[in-house]
Amino acid sequence: MHPPLAPATAPATAHAPRPAAPRRSRTAPGLVATVVLVLHAAYSLREHRRFGTTGYDLGIFGQAVRAYADLALPASEIRTATAPPGFTGDAYPLLADHFHPVLAVLGPLYRLFPHVETLLLAQSGLIALSTYVVSRAAQRHLPWPGAGVTIGLAYGLSWGLQQLVGFDFHEVAFAVPLLALACRAHLDGRWVAAARWAGCLVLVKEDLGATAALFGLLLIRRHHRRAGLALGVFAVASTALVVCVALPAWAPDGRYGYLDQPYPYGMFDGWPAKSLTLLMLLAVTAGLVVRSPLGLLLLPTLAWRLTSPNPAYWGPELHYSALLMPIAFAALIDVLRRGLRLPHTAPLLVALLLLPGQPLRDLARPGFWQDGPRQVAARAALRLVPDGARVAASNSLAPHLTDRARVYLVAEGVLDRDAPVDWIVADTRDAFPPGAVETVLRRAEGAGWRRIRAEHGIVVLRLSARTSPVPPGSTRTR
Numbered sequence: 173m174h175p176p177l178a179p180a181t182a183p184a185t186a187h188a189p190r191p192a193a194p195r196r197s198r199t200a201p202g203l204v205a206t207v208v209l210v211l212h213a214a215y216s217l218r219e220h221r222r223f224g225t226t227g228y229d230l231g232i233f234g235q236a237v238r239a240y241a242d243l244a245l246p247a248s249e250i251r252t253a254t255a256p257p258g259f260t261g262d263a264y265p266l267l268a269d270h271f272h273p274v275l276a277v278l279g280p281l282y283r284l285f286p287h288v289e290t291l292l293l294a295q296s297g298l299i300a301l302s303t304y305v306v307s308r309a310a311q312r313h314l315p316w317p318g319a320g321v322t323i324g325l326a327y328g329l330s331w332g333l334q335q336l337v338g339f340d341f342h343e344v345a346f347a348v349p350l351l352a353l354a355c356r357a358h359l360d361g362r363w364v365a366a367a368r369w370a371g372c373l374v375l376v377k378e379d380l381g382a383t384a385a386l387f388g389l390l391l392i393r394r395h396h397r398r399a400g401l402a403l404g405v406f407a408v409a410s411t412a413l414v415v416c417v418a419l420p421a422w423a424p425d426g427r428y429g430y431l432d433q434p435y436p437y438g439m440f441d442g443w444p445a446k447s448l449t450l451l452m453l454l455a456v457t458a459g460l461v462v463r464s465p466l467g468l469l470l471l472p473t474l475a476w477r478l479t480s481p482n483p484a485y486w487g488p489e490l491h492y493s494a495l496l497m498p499i500a501f502a503a504l505i506d507v508l509r510r511g512l513r514l515p516h517t518a519p520l521l522v523a524l525l526l527l528p529g530q531p532l533r534d535l536a537r538p539g540f541w542q543d544g545p546r547q548v549a550a551r552a553a554l555r556l557v558p559d560g561a562r563v564a565a566s567n568s569l570a571p572h573l574t575d576r577a578r579v580y581l582v583a584e585g586v587l588d589r590d591a592p593v594d595w596i597v598a599d600t601r602d603a604f605p606p607g608a609v610e611t612v613l614r615r616a617e618g619a620g621w622r623r624i625r626a627e628h629g630i631v632v633l634r635l636s637a638r639t640s641p642v643p644p645g646s647t648r649t650r
Contacts, residue, residue, distance in 0.1 A: 200321050201307035208328030209300035212337045215532055216292040218540065219338070220571070223550055225288075227570030227581050228604065230340035233275070234288040234574040236266050240279030241286070250570055253583035253605065256425040262591065268422035269429075271378040271414045272343040288341075288571050295337065295345040302352040303328040306501050309356040310516075313509040319516040326519035327501045330456050331526050332493035338531030339491050340571075347376045347495045354387065355466060355502030359509075363396035367403040374410040378419065380495070381411030382472035390465055435481035445487035446478050452488050453496060455522050457504040458514060464503035470496055546599075549628040553597055556624060556632055563595040566602040566609050569630075573597070583608045587615055596621065596633040 219225060227250045236246035247263035255264050267273070282290050307324025314323070327333075336345060354369035370387040373380040384407035391400025419428040453470070454461065461467045477485040477492060485492055501519075508514060527533055534540040550569060557563050559576045566582040573579045580586050582598050583605045596616055598609045616633050617623065625632040 198308065201304050201311060201324055204307045204321055204324035204328065205300045205304035207325070208303045209296055211328075211532055211535065212299055212333075213293055213296040215535055216296060216337050217289060219531075219534075220289060220292060222540070222543065222547055223568045223572070223599075225292075225340050225571050226567045226604070227565065227574075227579070228567060229342060230288055230291065231571040231574050231579060231581075232266070233291055233341050233343070234571055235263070235579070236275055237278045237282045237291060238286070238574065240276045241283040243279075246275065249579055250574075250581045253581040253586070256423075256429065259424045260590070261424065262589075265422050265424070268419060268424065270343065271419060272376060274346045274372075274375045275343055287575050291341040295341050298345045298349050299328070299333050299337070302349040302498055305349060305352040305356050306498060306505075309352075309359055309502065310505050313359055313505055314516060316516050319508075322517050322520045323501065323505065326456070326523045327497060329520075329523040329527065329530075329532065330497045330501070331452055331488060331523075331530050332456075332495075332497040334530040334532050335489055336491040336494035339489075342491045342494075343377055344491060344495050347373055347380055348498055350376065351383075351469075351495055352498040352502070355469075355498055358390075358395075358466065359502060359506060361395075363391055364399045367391060367396070367399040371403055371406055374407060374414070378411060378414045379473070379476060381407045381414070382476075383469055383495075385411070386469055386472055390468065394465065433480070433482050435483070437481040437483060439479040442483055442486045445483070449477075449486065449488045449493065450474075452526070453493070453500060455526070456497070456519060457500050458518050458522070460507045460512065460514065461500045461503045463512070464506040466499060466503040466506055469499045546628040546630065549630040550599065552627070553625055553630045553632045557595050557597060561595050562591065562593045563597060564593045564612065565596075566598040567604045568599050568602050569597050581605070581608075582612045584611070586612060587619075592635065594635040596631070598631050598633075600629040600631065 220230070231250045232248045235248040235250060239246045246266040248266055249263045251264035251266065251269065252259065252261065255261075278291065278294055281294065303324055306327045307320045310323035311320030314320075333348070336342065336348075350369055350372050354366050354373075357363075357366035357369060367388065370384045373384045385404050388400045388402070388404030388407060391397075391403065393400075415428055415431075420426050423429070461470070473492075473496060480486075484490060504519065508516065550572075554569065554572050557573060557577060560578070562578045562580075563573055564580045564582045564586045565573050570579050570581060580589070580593055582596065582602070586593060596612065598613060600609055600613075602609050613631060613633065616635075620636070621633040622636045623631065624634050
C-alpha cells in the first residue's frame with residue numbers, strides 16, 4: 173500500500189469522518205439510485221421476457237424462494253440435473269450446494285407476487301440500494317459539488333453490477349448493499365456499525381466469511397480492536413461451521429462439493445482472462461483502489477477466483493465480480509477524500525467507455541424490444557403446459573414454468589425418474605447440458621410420446637395414457 177498523499181485541505185485527522193453538509197440533501201443520491209433501478213430492472217425483465225434467462229440459475233433460485241414462501245427448506249428439481257452421482261431424490265437440497273439463508277427474506281415477497289420476475293426486481297432493488305449508499309458516501313466525504321452524482325452513476329453502471337444483472341438472479345446481490353453499508357460506515361468512522369454490516373455477509377454465501385474476517389482484521393489494526401476482534405472470531409467460526417459441518421450435513425453425499433472441483437486447470441492457467449478481470453477492476457477506479465486499506469477486502473474473492481480450477485470464475489463475465497464493486501468504489505472515495513487530485517467525473521467516463529461491451533447497451537438496441545418468431549412460438553408452447561404439471565423444460569424455457577409447475581431440466585436421466593414427467597418443452601437451440609435436448613427428444617419420441625407442437629425449433633411432447641415411461645437404458649432411441 174502506498175502512503176496517503178498530503179491532503180489539499182487538512183481534515184482534523186486522516187481518517188476522521190467529514191462533517192455532514194446540510195445543504196446536500198438526499199435528493200440527488202435518491203435520483204441516481206432511481207435511474208439505476210429503472211435501467212437494471214428494464215433490462216432484466218426484458219431479458220427474461222425474450223428468453224434470455226435460464227433454468228441455471230434463475231429457475232433454481234425461483235424454486236428455492238418458492239420453497240421458502242411455502243415455509244419449507246430450499247430445494248430444486250432443476251438442480252438434480254447436476255447432482256452428485258447416486259442422488260435419486262426428487263429435488264436437490266440447495267443448502268447442500270451453497271449456504272444462502274438470506275434468500276428466505278424473499279419468501280414473503282414471493283408469496284405476495286409469486287413470479288420469478290419478483291427475484292429480478294429484488295435484485296435490481298438491491299443494486300439501487302447500494303448505489304444510494306455509495307452516492308451518499310461520495311456526497312458526504314468528497315468536497316466537489318456533483319461528486320455524489322458522478323460517483324454514484326459510475327458505480328451503478330459499473331461492469332461488475334451489469335454482469336450480475338446480465339446473468340439471471342444470484343444470492344450475491346444481497347452482498348452488494350451489505351458491503352456498501354459496511355464500507356460507508358467504515359468511511360464515516362462508525363466502526364461497530366461497520367462490523368455489524370460485515371457480519372451479515374456470512375448469511376449470503378459461505379466464501380464471504382473470509383471477506384468479513386479480513387474486515388475484522390482491518391478494524392483491529394487501525395480503529396476499533398473490540399469490534400474487529402468480535403467480527404473476526406464470528407466470521408471465522410461461522411465459516412468453519414458452515415463449510416465443515418452444515419453444508420456436508422445437508423449434502424446427500426456428505427461432502428462440500430466445491431472444495432474439490434473436477435477441472436484439469438491450475439492457478440497458472442487462464443491468465444489472459446484473469447488479467448482482463450484485474451485490468452477492468454483497476455480501470456473503474458483509475459487504479460486508485462490499491463491506495464486505500466479498504467482495497468484489501470478485494471483479496472479473498474480474487475484469491476479463490478484466480479486460483480480456482482474452474483474457468484468460469486476467471487473472466488469479467490458472469491456475476492462473480494459484482495461484490496468487488498462496492499469495495500472498489502469505497503476505496504476510491506477513501507483515496508479521493510484525502511486530497512488526491514483526480515476529476516471525480518473520471519470513473520463515470522470509464523463506465524461509459526466500457527458500456528458498449530456490457531449488457532445495458534442492449535437497452536438502446538431496437539431488436540432487444542422486439543419478439544421474433546421463435547419467442548412467439550416459445551410463449552405459445554408454454555401456454556400448453558397445465559398448472560401443476562410435472563414438466564421437463566430446456567434451459568431457456570425452465571424459468572418461465574417454475575412458478576406454476578414442477579420443473580426439471582431436460583437432461584440425462586430426466587425420463588428415468590421414479591415419478592416421471594408427463595410434459596417435455598424444449599428449445600432445440602439450448603446447449604446446456606451439452607447434447608441433452610436432442611437425446612431426450614429422441615428417446616421420448618422413440619418411446620411413444622406424442623408430439624403436440626413443433627414450431628421454430630420449440631418442441632412440445634406429452635406422455636399419453638397409452639405410453640409407458642421410458643425404462644432406464646432403453647435402446648428405442650435408435
